[in-house]
Amino acid sequence: MEDVKLMKGNEALAEAAIRAGVDAYFGYPITPQSEVIEYLMAQRPENRTGMVVLQAESEVAAINMVYGAAGAGKKVMTSSSSPGISLKLEGISYIAGAELPCLIVNVMRGGPGLGTIQPSQADYFQAVKGGGHGDYRLIVLAPSTVQEMADFVDKSFKLAFKYRNPVMILADGAIGQMMEKVYLPDAKPRLTDDELIEKYDSWATTGRKNGRKQNIITSLNLKSEKQEVHNLDLQAKYKRIEENETESxxxxxxxxxxxxxxxxxxxxxxxxxxxxxxxxxxxxxxxxxxxxxxxxxxxxxxxxxxxxxxxxxxxxxxxxxxxxxxxxxxxxxxxxxxxxxxxxxxxxxxxxxxxxxxxxx
Amino acid sequence: MTEEIIIAGFGGQGVLSMGKILAYSGIMEGQEVSWMPSYGPEMRGGTANVAVILSDERINSPILHEFDTAIVLNQQSMDKFEATVKKGGLLLYDPNGISHPPTRTDINIATIEGAKEASDMNNRKVFNMIIMGAYLKLHPIVKMENIHKGLEKSLPSRHHNLIPMNEQAIQVGMKKVNLIQNLN
Structure with missing residues (x-):
């Protein structure tokens, strides 16, 4: 019974993030998901695993911190609720364009605008049909239990790194706030710098220690011909994801x-x-x-x-x-x-x- | 066995923590549990409620429209939840502050003078444990030893010295509960 706990969905997700060996969490509080950052801070993960937990000055800052850290090959995440996700969308589009892995968690509340703080699923279109600009796709997972809030963290990062694509966990206020019995996953260590270079040196900004060519992280391409080739590559990747990762x-x-x-x-x-x-x-x-x-x-x-x-x-x-x-x-x-x-x-x-x-x- | 409970009252009466202790005790009993609170603006200076489910089977919906038991601790909650008790179910309430007592004839009804008993114990904080004791007397869904473990799990270790007092309050509730309408 060691690792059976009664936890809120938000807390289970936060604990699972520490155990998944996440390098950094950047966020800004908003109901009904503030327990994510509260729990992480209280756990002092900088002592447990060395994980960085940082309350940014805004949602926009947080998503751009994710962009930067993901570009360095780190396992990074952010979380928010509906209005906060709207603020992050520019950064999400850039991350998708630059093909970087990361986890974005949306614990949805009623909208539009500031709306209410109670549960909602009104961000479905935003999550699966774009949200930000440009032809991009997020892999979107929908947990329906507190257990899945915990289990989907590691699952999300596996998908994110497999396809170098942002993944979203789309939950709602009820799952974030309710408590259920949860079996916590085993803890795994964060990657060391050497392990990270070995795995992601082909694309991440790891410091060119081996004299390799520059890795450039950008979503900007001023030549239309080149941008279209990039778009076609993205679409081919999305097709592979559709063929291999659909789950119900x-x-x-x-x-x-x-x-x-x-x-x-x-x-x-x-x-x-x-x-x-x-x-x-x-x-x-x-x-x-x-x-x-x-x-x-x-x-x-x-x-x-x-x-x-x-x-x-x-x-x-x-x-x-x-x-x-x-x-x-x-x-x-x-x-x-x-x-x-x-x-x-x-x-x-x-x-x-x-x-x-x-x-x- | 599946027991679907709504606990409703004012914020500060210990409604949410009573639910949490019940849920943790259920886990110790080997049951599946869920705890679904109201977390809206009503919690910030008004009524608070939590739906708790304990079951031998996988729990489907944590959101319910009818309950086996309603534990009601103020008039607003009586107005809202009396009608949601399943036929033959249980409505337990503290008459203190209830101006319109329940009128249904197809459910079991019990009272517990929780506020008064807590005051007699010189400890208003054990109010919720008196109520929980009253409930457990009528629906013994969890063994006392597992309630003890549930208290240990729910309370931070710095408050474990308060467990005997909480258990005493549970005993008071068990003793003083009054089944005023018994269908069985």
Whole structure:
């Protein structure tokens, strides 16, 4: 039982970052994710692993610190909540353009603007469709348990370094704030300078100790012809990611005649809806995207034309539902049910929405 | 066994920490647990509530619309949560500050004079443990030895000298709880 703890999602993520051997965290507090930096500071990770934890003067400063440190081959991360992520977007686009690995965590709250501090999933478009400018993609992971908040940190860095691409953990205020039982991962040490040079000397600014050619980190390219070649390279990389890293969970889909699609906290609520629905004789299933980009379109498409209907349950006005519709391709009716502004749909509400949809089918 | 509980009252009454101690005790009992607080502006000078689930199975939704037990510590929470108790479930409340007592006839109802008992013990801080004792008497979902371990895990070690006093408060709650409407 040594490493079983009752932790908030934010705390589990922070502890997992120390244990993943992260070199640096740069951030700026904002509800509902301030426990990330609070926990890191209280842990004095500079004594545990030598990890740097720094409260920057703003979100913009924090993301640019991430840009610089990532360019040096370091394992770096930042976290924020919705309005703070909007501030970081310029830096995120630069990092994507310069092809650097890093982790960005968004614990979403209601918007637009400063909105509310309660849970939301209204940054789906921002996370998976761009957000910043230019043709780029983030790999986006959607945890739905406190355990996944912990497990996805190491997973994110593995993906980030494998593809030299920024990864986002897209959580919401409920997962950040709630406590669940969590099994903490084993701790691994940070890379030494020598190990870092051995692994990343081909692209990182490690100091040219071996007389190699200069590594230049930039997202600027004034020649259109060259920029287009870079764009094509990026697109080829994104295609590889789509082919290899798409992940989802199918719950009770095998005999379902109606399927819910939901991620994060909404996916937890839908699991309760399955339970109470099945007690009433309704054959409900759930597809839970684990990667929001790349999107599990093929998994959803498998059931298109076979079930009576789909419902996309989200804490927003209907964002992911567009990707569900693209996957279903008109073969089956798809509706959206959602609450906004920090309100969370209860299992009872979702079940009613499903029952009402079924009446029309 | 799955027990879905809402604990609701004023900020400062120890609502969130009572939930945390219950959840930690559940872990010590080998159960799955979740603790979902209200963390909005209402917490900053108003009502606070936390939904706690203890279960032998994987917990699906931490967000619920009905509960096996509601523990209600002020009138606002009574107004909000009386209707959310499942038929045949339990509503436990402290009559202190309740101007409109519950009227449902299809649930079990119990009272505990938590504020008064805490005052008699000359320690307002153990109020929440008196309430928790009252609850555990009616729904013994966790063994006392695991409550002890839960207290050890929840309280920072510098406060471990306060554990016997907390356990005494739990005993008081167990003794003084009053089941005023019993369907069983």
């Amino acid at each position: 969970e199918e719950i009770h889909c095998e005999d379902a005649d109606y399927i819910m699609v939901a991620f994060g906290t909404s996916a937890r609520i839908c699991q309760k809806v399955i339970q109470i629905g099945r007690e009433k004789g309704m054959k409900l299933g759930l597809i839970r995207p684990i990667t929001l980009w790349p999107y599990p379109s093929k998994t959803i498409a498998k059931y298109a034309g076979k079930v009576k209907g789909f419902i996309s349950v989200e804490m927003n006005a209907g964002q992911m539902v567009e990707d569900v519709r693209l996957a279903v391709d008109g073969k089956t009716p798809v509706i959206h049910y959602g609450r906004m502004g920090g309100m969370i749909a209860t299992p009872g509400e979702v079940l009613t929405a499903v029952e009402n949809h079924l009446k029309t089918l």
